[in-house]
Amino acid sequence: MEPKRVKIIASAAVISLLILIIIFRIALGRSTAFYLFTGADCAVILAVVIWASFQYATVYSRTKASTNRTALEGEQLRLEYSFLRKVAGLPAKFRYEELEAATDNFKALLGRGSSASVFKGILDDGTPVAVKRIEGAEHGEREFRSEVAAIASVQHVNLVRLLGYCCVPGGGFKYLVYEFIHNGSLDSWIFPRRGGSFNGEGACLPWPLRYKIAIDVAKALAYLHHDCRSRILHLDVKPENILLDESFRARMSDFGLSKLMGRDESRVVTTVRGTRGYLAPEWLLENGISEKSDIYSYGMVLLEIFGGRRNVCLVGDGNNSQRKWSYFPRIVSEKVKEGKLMEVLDEKLKGGGVEEREVRALVNVALWCIQEKAKLRPSMARVVDMLEGRLLVDKPPETEMIIVDLLSIDDDNLTGAGGSRQMQSQPPTMSTYSCGMSVLSGR
Template sequence: MASLQHISLVHLLGYCLTQNGERYLVYPFFENGSLDAWLFADVHKRSHLTWALRYQIAVDVSKALAYLHHDCRHRILHLDVKPANILLDGSFQARLSDFGISRSMERDKTNVMTRARGTVGYLPPEMLVPKAISAKSDVYSYGMVLFELLGGRRNFQSTVEGETQQRRNTYFPKIARDKIKEGNLMEVVDRCLVNTGHVTESEVELLGNVAFWCIQENPELRPNMNDVVDMLEGRKMVDVPPDSPMFVVNFLDIESEYIASKSDKKDAVRSSSNRENTPLSANTISISIELGR
């Protein structure tokens, strides 16, 4: 990883080995931390991420992934693209980080078999079943990040509401699809951005269409990251994406029930009044799935 050199990647500065055998990697310090700390914060903090900044972050990350997939001696699959792994410097320029579960792949190969690891909400369908994965798996995760940049909210969230403790799951890409079908494009955008009046509707439509192409459940329909860069920078036309059945929603519902049941057991001693409207976001849960041969 030390040989990777791209302006939108976090660069490894060095490493050290202590007398106790502990190993440390040394990376630059990023003043503004990770994207998720701003994107999922209160309105005041989210408003610092202007539309222009969010669009530029989308471009920065797309270029980082395009470099990993197409310009390295060996293709590199990141496999855990999410806001928590996107770091922001003092001027909010984005850097893709955390290659802990990444995989390298020969340039003449298009797929690789691996244990499916990553974060629920960003995992593509092919990583949830015994199938080989490819660079298109990163494309799917990137598409989910685009939705979160648009809406200022997590792509999947489960909440417990009311005295009945009824669980309500929300899948933002599905909400966005329905809003756009109704002709309410700007309702998809983070309200704190809309209120400023500094949002370009044509760019919202473009980013939304790219996001929907990226999360197509058939990997062959997803663009590669070079094409995504060209789309975002206006060098390639973006057609209206086909309607996706979004079968992955069913898995996320099951996974959230599992996560919530574990949380319920831990919180059994709490009163119901303290648990109302408790967020049970699946986005922060990392899982490993052993794929069959």
């Protein structure tokens, strides 16, 4: 019975019995019959109250059980939805307070770029993560969300998984939460740090691992270019964005805000994004970019894997006036023509365990990838086939490398705060572009 109906019946019964007591009091006075009737009347009132209380208790228990059942079903639905999101690989939306707690108030800095910083953190469930804080204002919140949603659903064994994101209201920082990769980035394993040391207690990657990493990265880019619903351009392929897991499998990272291309688009025009030394010439010529721009950057990375050095660096002894910029791709091209390729192989690899056939294949693929004419560069799917030996690697055509020479020289990197020239420990390849193409145009 409904609570409202119980209340009406009980109230009507009690009021009626009280009226009868008043009537009998007037009619019978203080006689024995009146007291007998009053006692019986009060017993009936007590019975009505007990009945109403029982009805209320029954209805309350039913209502509480129904509420608990609804809450339980809601919790189950929430857990199932969360499980399905994880299975589908969709990004979770984190609260800022969660990321602040996970990173201990952003104290464990892993690295810093021109517009972002990366911090190590541990989520409540014990999952280690890398939290990237985007400090630039070039991406609006709507664009940020749409690109994250599109790219986070992309999963591949050679891509770092994007776990979630966070947008701070009021135009604050934006955050991307990635899985944490334990062995760090490729640059710390192939380029010596100050003092000649490497990552991993002085370890240096042997040739078989380097060749495997080259194939892993090619597979990741081939997947982004060919096997996604929309083609995804990474636009910042470099050793710093290639991470190595516990098995030294390469995992491409920092693709959360890459450029999306429709299948019907042959090229797109955008502002210059990427790192000097890895940028394809078409950035400067304002011809628009395509997946061929990633292929160019990949070729430059291959040469650095082969040589164990930056493609652009200062060489020579003495003061600044006696040192000059060295452009490694041109050196490699000349050594290939002379038949002396192994002379410029990374010195640390010359102790043995190097397959000369693989070295020549990798270098020839790299020289194909860095052709100044984009149409001459092979697709990443073809690159995978060549590196894995399913296709023969033809001799690449010669390229002038004139435009790249212009990118290689940056006098500003040699000038200190007071205008005096000073040596830099890092070559100009480490500077990152974030300006419009018209600024770089020579016309």
